[in-house]
Amino acid sequence: MSAHAGGYSADPRIRWIESLPWIVAVAAFFALPEYLSLGARILIYILYALSLDLIVGYAGIVTLGHSAYFGLGAYVAGILAAKAGIGDPMVQLAAAAAAGALLGIGTGAIILRTKALTLLMLTLAITSVMLEIANKATALTGGADGLSGVIVAPIFGLFRFDIFGKTAYLYCLLALLIGWWLVRKMIYSPFGTSLTGVRENSLRMHAIGAPVYWRLVLVYTLSATIAGVAGGLITQTNQFVGLNVFSFESAGELLVMLILGGVGRIYGAFVGPVVYLIAQDLLAKQFPEYWYFGIGTMLVLVVMFARGGILGILDSILVKLRRRP
C-alpha cells in the first residue's frame, strides 16, 4: 500500500491486504444496514478521490477544480433522467462518463500548458464557470433550487433502487470495484510509471523523448471521466442534484480527504473519504456548529506530523516493526 506502487520491478499481483477494503465494504453491508446511504456516499467519494489521486498523486497535477467534472457528470445523469426521460442507469452513467471525458480533454488541453499557481487558478476558474452555467441554465438544471424529479430505472431492468439504499450501495460498490481495477492496472502499467516519471522530473521526461504534455492531457481526461462517473452515481443515489456539486468547497473537501488518506497511494483514496465522511457525520451530530473545527484539527495534525497521510503513518509503523530484531 506504499507510495510509488508501480514500476518495472514492481509485482502487479493483488496482495491479500488489498482485499481488506472489499471485505470491510461487504461486511458493512450486512452489519450496518441503517448506514447504507452514508455507505453509498462514501463509496462514491472513494471513486471520486481515486480519480483525483490519479492526477494529483501520480501525475503531479495540482488542482482545486475537480468538482467541474464531478458536477457535470452529476447534472448530465440528472438531466437525462429528469428532462429527457432516460431512466436507464447504465445509459446515464455512460453519458456522465462521456461528458466528464469531453470536458476533461477540452479543458485539460488548455490548462495543462500552464504550471503551478496559474494552473491552480485555471482549475478554480473552470469550476466557477461551470457553477455559473448551472446556476443560469435554470430550464435544464433547476438553478439554485436544484434538479429534482430524477427517476432511475431498475438496474438491467432487475434491481430497483430501494428506500433502504441496499441496491444503491451494491451498485456503487460494483462501480468502485471496476474503477479501482482500472486505476490500479494503469498505475502498474508503463503509462503509469511514465506518469510517475513526469511527476518526479518532467525535464528528464522531455529529454528522453516523452510527449509529456499529451500524456498529462490523457491522464487528466481519464481522471475527469472517472469523476464524471462518480458524479453520475451521486445523482442516481440521491435522486437530486444541487449546485453544491460544482462548489469550490466540494473540490477542496475532496483534496482534504485525499491528503488525510495519503496522496499517491491508491488506498489513500479509500481511507481519506471513510475517515472524513464518518468524522463529519459524527461531529455534525455532536457539535453541529463546530464540526469543521474537528476536521480542521485532524487535517492540521496530518499535514504537520504525517505528510504521507494516515497510510503514511501506518507505513512508518510497519517499517519500524520490521526493523525490530
Place this chain on the structure above:
Amino acid sequence: MNIALETRGLCKSFGALTVADDIDFRLESGARHALIGPNGAGKTTFVNMLTGALPPSSGTIVLGGEDITAMRQAKRVKRGLGRTFQINALFRRLPVLDNVALAVAERCGVARRMLRAASAHGDVREESMELLATLGLAEDAGVRILDLPYGKQRLVEIAIALGLKPSVLLLDEPAAGVPSLESHRILQVLDNLPKHIAILIIEHDMDLVFRFAQRITVLVQGEVLVEGPPDEIARDRRVHQVYLGEQHHA
C-alpha cells in the same frame, strides 16, 4: 566522414545579451569531440539549443542530414539525439532500474501502454539490466537514486541517455562534482561507449578532456575561438590566454 550533427550560424540572444554568436559546428559520426570554454562561454546554452530545450534566435541545426531547428525536443530524441545534464536530472525517488527502463520504454514505444503491467515487459527490463551491467550498476538496480552515491548517480545519467540508443550523445559535464578518485570510472565508461555513437562532451576537467577527445572546440563569449585536435589546442596561445592559463602543461 559522415556528419552526424551540424550547426550553421547558430545564434541565441536574450535581449541585448548574445550568448551564442554565429556558431558553425560539425560533429562527425563516431567522433569523440569536446566543447570547452570558461564559465559563461555559452556551452550549456549551445547544448540546450541542440536538444530543443531552447529555441535559437537564428541559424540552423542539422541532425543526420535533416534540418531539426524547428523540431520538438521529443522528436529530436526519436531521431537519435541523447543528452545528459550538468546537474543530475534523475527520478530521485525511483529505483535505478526504473530510471533506465523509463528511457528504454520510451524508445521502444512501450511507455504509452496501459493494460499490461510494466514489469511484464521483460524486454525492457532485460535491456535496462544489461545496460546497468555494462556500466557496473547491476547491483544497484533496486536502489533508489536518493540512496545512491553521487558518482554512481552520474553513471545513471549516462545509462539513461544510452537507453535511448542515440546516434549523437551530448554529455554535459559528466564528471561534474565527482571526486577525482572516482572520475577515472567515468572516463573508463566513456572510453567503452559504443564507437558508432558521436559524442560531444562538455567538461571542465582538462585531464578528462585531453584523454578522451579526438577534437576540441573552444567557445568563448558565445563564439568559436578555435577548433582542432587536442595537441593543437594545447599549443594554441589564444586558448592559454582565455581559458587554460598556466594550469595546463600538455
